[in-house]
Amino acid sequence: MKTKVPLIHSPPYKISVLNETALLVSFGNLIDTAINDRVIALHASLTRDPFPGFIESVPTYASLALFYDPLQVRINRAPHASAADFVESIIRQRIRSLQAEEGSVHKNLVTIPVYYNGEDLEWIACQKKLTSEEVIAIHCARTYRVFMIGFLPGFAYMGAVDQRIAVPRHAAPRTKVKAGSVGIAGSQTGIYPFDSPGGWQLIGQTPLRIFNANKNPVCLLAPGDEVQFISISKEKFEAQYEHPGS
Amino acid sequence: MSIRVLKQGILASVQSLPRNGYRHLGIGSGGAMDAFAMQVANFLVGNEEDATVIEMHFPAPEILFLEDALISLAGADFDACAGEEPLPAWKPCFITKGSVLKCGKPVWGSKLYLAVRGGWEAEQWLGSRSTHLKVAAAGFRGRTFQKEDVIGFANQPAVSGKQISGWNITVPGLPEIYPEENRIRCIRGPEWSLLSEISKEAFGKETFAISNQSDRMGYRLTGSPMNQDQPVEMVSSPVDAGTVQLLPDGNLIVLMADHQTTGGYPRVASVLQADMPALAQLNPGNRFCFTIVEPRQAEEALISSKQNLQAIKERCLRYYQKHNPH
Structure with a gap:
């Protein structure tokens, strides 16, 4: 509180x-x-x-x-x-x-399931002398505040990430990061709402559509919200997958 | 009542006024690049300012009219014709069923607006019909035009070609809105003080050119690089259309209609909203200078440009009221 x-x-x-x-x-x-x-x-x-x-x-x-x-x-x-x-x-x-x-600002606690299979997960573990499982456990161990939304519609800048897993973004951004990808950049963590170019270190993917133009509200997250990530299996990820097509 | 796209052109999309109220969710305001020409195009056919128009870039689409229509063109001069007949901009025109609107060459400017009496049929999303390309929402299917698209218009023209031929609708003050000498007024931005003394000096004197890496999101400028005395790491903060950011390589970018809502580069200046139509009409390679003014002058300029638009609207609508009491 x-x-x-x-x-x-x-x-x-x-x-x-x-x-x-x-x-x-x-x-x-x-x-x-x-x-x-x-x-x-x-x-x-x-x-x-x-x-x-x-x-x-x-x-x-x-x-x-x-x-x-x-x-x-x-x-x-x-x-x-x-x-x-x-x-x-x-x-x-x-x-x-x-x-x-x-004191009266209302804050939602939003739980976001993540299948931790990101392309940079092993690299982060290696850099930080941890196992991949430890990186996942540390990422899920605390709740994050949505400080702001920007860059793309629905892109939530969240923090602060535990220093044990904080890594700088890629010097050369990827030309395509898949919608739903969860990444780390310094002490920030975030989720890509769309397929987009991006430089964040990718640790996993959520099956949830965090931005949906046809829904009200269009964004799952709003500034001030608190976010809890939970680790899910590949099977659960596939069962819960909400993104259209691709 | 509709048109069919025979050739798609590039980047033709349905636009209208900006979408307000969702920037806190990262959804920018968007809308027409040249909001003046967009609104005047509407007034010329008796529409309200928030009716939809087609924003055309060059090469523009070729458009077949499947019905008679009362239209107007405003903004750029692309040498537009209906068949053999030249279609003049900045006045209402009657176009007959079966005519094909074609644009020959870019004579001046870069955004041409096509309005039709009653507006184009378009989907609304979050309070605006302006196409949002990133989200693929609103306008015509959330995207730019493709060959064979059929876009409807709302109402049959209640005004005939004969009637409008006697009208003397003119849009005064165009040379002030699109001055021949490209001087773009701006005010100092929140991080102006980060510029070195030499760069502050140069900012108002240098000539800048619009680079090829320019689109509906932003115009990158080329010119002598600007620099900071001491680079400052900034956390992301709000920006707006017209915000001039200093990029790490020393070049400037002016954010345009489809800009991101936040950014982490120093905001060294902001183009006057009243001068955004002139800037929007520049093409890659065009050169211009910044003139720095005080915030109070920027506010006065905005208020007079809004009053000017209101006066144009009233002048145009008077014709329609006179000829069509209801």
Whole structure:
């Protein structure tokens, strides 16, 4: 369970201009759970209680982009002043009230079965002086937070991976990684939602379709979710396989 | 009521306004590369701005009209003809059943929009009909056109060729939107300060060219390499269409409509949304310069471009209301 950290002062942050329709709120440049909590809490607050002219917000590891329509903002609130200034004042207010929000962010625990047969599994074991079974056991031993989704529709950046199995990505990315492949890049772990080029070290494959355009929601994972990987056999993998065709 | 694709061309797809609200799931906004031409094409045939259009690149598809249609072309000049008749851009045209729309050569620009009265039939996905090629969703079967595809249009034209021949619809202000001298305005980005002093100086003075590695995701630029005083490792953070990123090799990339939602390269600048139509119309090999402006000017430019579009819409729709009260 997450403990609520009382914030006596607002956390340090910086607001900059991404462009004339988006401001960027940056809480740092780190992969850090406490920082990511603030990003996701701010995203939740804006999404739940949008202001006139708000379009959407995009949470990432340590920063959030807030997209708005300057024309709508001006019509509704500040006909002659700059929409950016007005939106900035809203962000500052929201961040001040984040303390109450932070503990209330709902987090799902999602279990993801993986058939650990990845092309890089043995290489990682060899590098780290472990057996493949130990690499699998370490990968399954903890839950991971979905820090953010990006790169591809539904690609969840998760962490942090145990340092005993953390390996850098391939210098030359593979031209095709199969949809469902589970990989490691540094202290991050992730799942490819589509066949795509990719440089992550592949340890296995999930039979689940983590992105499905015809489903609601389209993504199995959302920012802030917790993920538990479990190891499954080849037979179970084949029985549970959800990907179309290929 | 439909058209048939006789030759597929390259990258022709159904596009509309961007898809908002799903970037947090890695789903970018997409939509037409040149949103100005896309919307004006719609207004010219009496549609709302969110009707679907066909975005054509060169070589453009050859299209057989299986029915009379009221259409418009906007954006690039590809020397479009219906049979022997030249089809002028930026005005409504009546095209008769059995005519074949062909594009001869790229005269100017790189994206040509074809609108039809009532819009093209298209699937909607997450609130937009713009084709999402990666997910293979929305638009026409989630993909670009192929030979023999049949794309329907919604309504029969309620306006005749005779009627529109008397109309004097013009789109004012085109030279301001697509200036002859390619100057693209931008504001400094969140990581502008990472550029070395020499690169900051050069950014507004250098000429950049659009490289061959340019598509709906992004335009890679060639020019003198830019550099950072001290390379900084960045964790992934949001980006948008128009974001100018500094790549590790010192070259710049401008993200376009189908960009990824997040990125880990320094965002040194951002092209004004009001200037994205001009940038979208450039071809590989075309050269341009950046002009740096302040954020407040960028906001004013966006607001005037939206007001300009609204004025064009009202001017066009007045013709349709006058001739078709309902």
